[in-house]
Amino acid sequence: MTHPAAPVPPPPAPDPAPDPDPSTPAPALALRGLWKRFGDKVAVAGIDLDVPAGSFFGLVGPNGAGKTTTLSMATGLLRPDAGEVLVQGRSLWADPTAAKRLLGVLPDGVRLFDRLTGAQLITYAGLLRGMDRDTVAERTQDLLATLDLAADADTLVVDYSAGMTKKVALAAALIHAPRLLVLDEPFEAVDPVSAANIREILHAYVATGGTVIVSSHVMDLVQRMCDHVAVVAGGRLLAAGTVDDVRAGSTLEERFVDLVGGRRTGEGLAWLRTS
Ligand SMILES: Nc1ncnc2c1ncn2[C@@H]1O[C@H](COP(=O)(O)OP(=O)(O)OP(=O)(O)O)[C@@H](O)[C@H]1O
Numbered sequence: 001m002t003h004p005a006a007p008v009p010p011p012p013a014p015d016p017a018p019d020p021d022p023s024t025p026a027p028a029l030a031l032r033g034l035w036k037r038f039g040d041k042v043a044v045a046g047i048d049l050d051v052p053a054g055s056f057f058g059l060v061g062p063n064g065a066g067k068t069t070t071l072s073m074a075t076g077l078l079r080p081d082a083g084e085v086l087v088q089g090r091s092l093w094a095d096p097t098a099a100k101r102l103l104g105v106l107p108d109g110v111r112l113f114d115r116l117t118g119a120q121l122i123t124y125a126g127l128l129r130g131m132d133r134d135t136v137a138e139r140t141q142d143l144l145a146t147l148d149l150a151a152d153a154d155t156l157v158v159d160y161s162a163g164m165t166k167k168v169a170l171a172a173a174l175i176h177a178p179r180l181l182v183l184d185e186p187f188e189a190v191d192p193v194s195a196a197n198i199r200e201i202l203h204a205y206v207a208t209g210g211t212v213i214v215s216s217h218v219m220d221l222v223q224r225m226c227d228h229v230a231v232v233a234g235g236r237l238l239a240a241g242t243v244d245d246v247r248a249g250s251t252l253e254e255r256f257v258d259l260v261g262g263r264r265t266g267e268g269l270a271w272l273r274t275s
Contacts, residue, residue, distance in 0.1 A: 026089035028053040028180045028211035029074060034083035036069050036235075043069040045235035046083070051180075051213055051228070053088070056206045058222035058243070059215040060252075061232040062260050067215040068108050068184055070232065074213075075105045075182050087180060101129075104178030106170050108185050108215075114158035118149050118168045121157055125172035136175065143171035146201065148194055162189035170198065181205065183214045187221065199225060219253035233260045 029051040036044040044066045051057045061067050072078035074085050076096050085092040087099040113121060119140055126136035144150045147167040152160065157168055166189055173181060181202070187195050202212050202225075216222050222229055223243055229252065230240035238259045239246045247255045 025053050026086070027051055028055070028088060029182075029213065030084075030086040030089075031070070031074060032084040032086070034070060034073055034085070035081045036066075036073060036078065037081055043235055044073065044080075047232065047235070047237050049230055049237060049240055051211060053211055054206065054209055055211055055228045056202065056226045057211070057213045058226035058229040059213060059232065060217070060219065060222055060229060060256060061215075062262060063217075065232045066235040067232060069235075071182055071184050071213070071215060072107065075103055075107070076100055077105070077107060077110070101176075102179045104173035104176065104181045106166075106173045106181075106183040106186055108188075112157055112165065112169055112172075114160075114165075115156060117154045117156055118160065118164075118171075119144060119153040121168055122171045122175055126175040129176040131176060139175050140171075143174060146197060147171055148197065163191055163194065166190055167194060167198070174201075179210060181210065181212045183212065185216060186214055187216065187218070219251070219256050223247065223252040231256060231259050 027050040029049075031047050031049040034044050034047045035042070047066075047070055059067050059071070069078065073080045073083075074092070076085075076092055076099070079093065085099075087102050090099040090102075092099040113124065116124060122140045122143055123136050126139065127133070131139075141150075144153050147170065149164060149167055149171070152164065157165060160168060166186065170183070170186060173183070186198060190198065202214075206212055214222075214226070226243055228241065229243050229246050231238045231246065239255075243252060246252070250258070
């Protein structure tokens, strides 16, 4: 789709990053003044966010809030109009090779090489990362077994269900044992047993020093699974911090509705009522 050029003023330049304090570890991911516009639609309007190293971080927001656009810019898939992304202190857009080595990404809606089998796709992801064949073969088998895909290892990905496709994409994101995992809607379409397995993998990963960022619409899941959360709406950050700080004594869902608004009383669609 093409978008007409729109007379929207350029976003303000982000404040220069302060000198890092050597006594505090760099955040696993830092977003500084991120902006993205599509035609006259501002999708991300100046997001600043620190994701602490070792956190299990949830990114939540209503449909169209800018989550996928933010995560795409944070992982090198989409160039920001302005702003900076730092992965463990390394500038993603200035030095993509070094920063991307640390990243594992499960993008939302990006096409996979689906004429490969599941095993081939995971293997390909490992070889692209420069790993040796033996390690790739061993980890591919581990990932297929853990994600309950072993029986379909030789099935073409194009013939996978939505949940299987999500799982094989997750395996491809994990194979090089990244330090930071960025997962856009990792549980969408995934069955409850597989979702529990994935949660267990992610918790073990965080327990050994990894950092996970997940976007999700499921507040209950984020409240149970994550220790930090950020709420975005309209391309802006509304709240961020530990889950307990953000929910401030309510459930995350109640707090989300307070922050984001948009609840409708049952007055609409009168024609749909049967009596
Ligand atoms: N390639 C694009 N071209 C035009 N507009 C886009 C494009 N990508 C995103 N947008 C717009 O930017 C806004 C943010 O979209 P984005 O996909 O980042 O939201 P989201 O929070 O991930 O939504 P959802 O929860 O529904 O997946 C939306 O208004 C969307 O229509």
